[in-house]
Amino acid sequence: MDFTIPDEYRQLTESARRFRETELMPLEQQFLRDGAFSPELRTELEHKARRHGLWALDVPEEYGGQGVGTLGACLVAEELFKHPAMLQLGGSPEPILYSCTDEQKKRYLYPTIEEGLRSCYAFTEPDTGSDFAAVRTTAVRRGEGWVLNGTKTFISDVERAGFCIVFATTDPALGAKGITCFLVDIGTAGFEVSRPIPTMGDAWEPYELTFRDCEVGDEQRLGPVNGAWKLAADQLTHGRAKIAAFQLGIAQRCLDLAVDWAKERRTWGKPLASRQAIQWMIADSAVELDAARLLVYRAAWMADAGEDIHHAAYAAKLYATEMAQRVTDRSLQIFGGLGYSRELPIQSFYRQVRVWRIGHGTSEIHRWMIARKLLGLGSGD
Template identity: 70%
Template sequence: MDFSIPAELSMFVDSVRRFRERELMPLEQRFLTEGRFTPQERRDLQERARSQGLWALDVPEEYGGQGMGTLATCLVVEELYKHPGMFEFGGSPEPVLYQADEEQKKRYLYPVIEGERRSCYAFTEPGTGSDFARIATTAVRDGDNWAINGTKIFISEVDRADFCILFASTDPEAGSRGITCFLIDMGTPGFDASRPIPTMGDDWEPYELSFSDCVVPDSARLGPVGGGWALANEQLTHGRLKIAAFQLGIAQRCLDMAVEWAKERVTWGKPIATRQGVQWMLADSAVELEAARYLVYRAAWMADEGQPIRNEAFIAKLYATEMAQRVTDRCLQVFGGLGYSKELPIQSFFRQVRVWRIGHGSSEIHRWMIARNLLGLSSRD
């Protein structure tokens, strides 16, 4: 297995780096102070990215995108996440939308690619996260319509979304095999983004969604009745690998900053880079970062080769998110009080990576799933 990055892909990542340095970095200090981009800043950044050809990168060419593979996607987000603003290029739909019928594609998929619409997707509920079989939000069929009732929580991108990709139970007795996916426009009667949930992270304020006799036509159903688990499985695998790639950029930026600071900062007449305690923190961080990079790149390469990567995505996300937490903590320690201040992005990265050990499945769920796969156990064991 050859892990060399093709020259043309390296050149493309260089263009992404230049975009980050030219467009994102001048906004960093204000972002650290205020904790968010304004909506207008995000729109402007997206437009400037699009004008430079940084749009719909992972969208297949048949849909008008650039057709870049999974490894390319991971390299791009790794570079972008060296900035704390969690900025990504637009025009890339959630994977489940490719399973839409032609009418749904016209209404949802193509407008997302064109930048005309945005989505959020809703799995998590107050009483369940990764336990898909216990989804309590119900969709009950009534002729050609479905009546949806329930609550979703910790849903991202709601304030920017035009429609929601919702997973609801259409057959509670069937567990995960009774879950169905729906596409629901924001503003549909009975569907309310009831409240934002303040968090410790910068520019991340998830929402609670409530559905009260929200009636949608059967044409809003995405995929077959009871087919939601298969759609969610692909969606989550795709998301876990991207999240793992985010951590590479975060950890690399923090490590680069800590290395430079260790050379500059002098205590008792010597740079702290000469202190073994500091050296070991930097060395451990470098080793763990390289190990995480191998796991992410290998899983991405396998995906591009058409191989299943569900377990590899579990492994990559588990290791990368916990690695990033350790690295950001060490680098903050190297900087001392300055690292804790909002003058530097390390404190923002430290808070940001904490959520990735929870979202898209907690570290504990990942360990459980990896062990189940290793031992050949079923969900009932």
Template identity: 50%
Template sequence: MGCFALTEPDAGSDAAGIRLRARRDGGDWVLRGEKTFITFGDEADYAIVIAVTGSSAREATAFLVDRAMGWTSRPIDTMGSWHTPASLTFDDVRVPAGNVLGAVGEGFALAMRWILRGRYVIPSQAVGTAERCLEMAIAHANTRVTFGRPIGERQAIQWMIADSEVELEAARWLALRCAWAVDQGHPARHPAAVAKLYGAGMVNRVVDRTLQIFGGMGYTRELPIEGWYRAVRVLRVLEGTDEMQRMIISRDLLRGYERIGGHLA
């Protein structure tokens, strides 16, 4: 298994703040520094590591680094079970020049492209999880009886189900709109930001409503809902936080990109 190592303690949202450096030494590169919050970093056998090789982080290079080359990892405990992260340490790890991915100095641009791909996926992950939650909520609302009637006959429950359906359907279309733009060969940066921002928020709200409809049972570990409740929270943080998506979306609009239709790149 592999992982993609970009983030560092002082970088995060400000991806251009990466500091892990690689220096040339004969036929090798020598990597020194740390990466944090790297998904599956503790399980990975190899990592794609972005390291600064020029005068600024934008002059970075991507390396394929085998664990056997000497990097170490420490798992980071989190509230959810998805995207389990680790901290990776590179203490003068020697990497053959043949392990450079792409061209020297092009690693930052490559990393931005890979992160964008992650943003294509999260809206679909959100839609799939929300679909399952809504199915469970509907089944429970139809079978759980209180005060002599199924709770699904109460307006309070009906409105939660209706709100979840509307938001789920909206997120599905945004995910499909993004997938369509990718299929057309567009980078789809703008539709990916829109779909990612909305999808991540949507699934958090749908899981929360589902837990509410299940009452106490929703809070127990006998059902998967509480685990999803904790897990989906990270979707508003990784691959660019909500705030970063809003920044991308508003910048595109303020710079005069076409607002409706067209192919917002």
């Protein structure tokens, strides 16, 4: 395996770095003070990013995207996540939308790529998150269409979404094999955004959603009846590689800040950098970040080579998210009280990285899947 980063990706990363420095960094103190960017400002920044060529990066060229692939998208995400607003670029649809019918593509996929239409992704429910088989939201056939009933919780990006990708059971006896996916427009009768859920994170506020006798036509069904399991698994795998890449930027920024501070701050007449306790925190962070980077780049490279990355993505996300937790913590420690203050981004990163050991599959479920493959165990073991 060749770990060289192709030149065109270096240029792309350079555009992302320039965008971060010119457009995002001047807003860092505002973000740290307010704890969030408004949805309008996020949209405006995405449009500015578009002018820097940062739009629909990993979307295949046949759909009008830039087709830079997973590695290119991961490198750009790594660069942008050095800012605590953790801006995700526009024009990149949830990969599940590539399974749309031609009609659905016109209504949902192309407007997402070309016009920045946004979706939210509703799988988790009050009674289930990790266990796909336990989805209780039902979709029942009525005439030519379907009627949805149930509650979804912790759903991100609702505030800017035009439609929701919803998972519902169509055959409860089949468990995970009885789930079907639907595209439901925001504003559809019977579909209500019930409440926001405040969290310890800055960048996200997820929502609870309620479906009460919500009627949708069969043309709103995405993929086969009882066929959502495979679509969701592929979607989650793609997302895991990207989430793992986010951690690299976060950890790199925190480590860079900590290194500079260790050289500057003096105690008992010497810089912190001269103390072995501090040196070891810096050395451990650098080595772990490097290891995570190799896992992430390998998973992305495998994806671009058309290989199955389920397990490479589990490993990359598991290691990178736990690495970022340790690196943000050590960096905060090196700054002492200043690290805990809202004047620096480290406390924001420290709180925000926590979610990724939970979302898109928890660390425990990732370990379970990795071990299950090694031990040759079946599902449920």
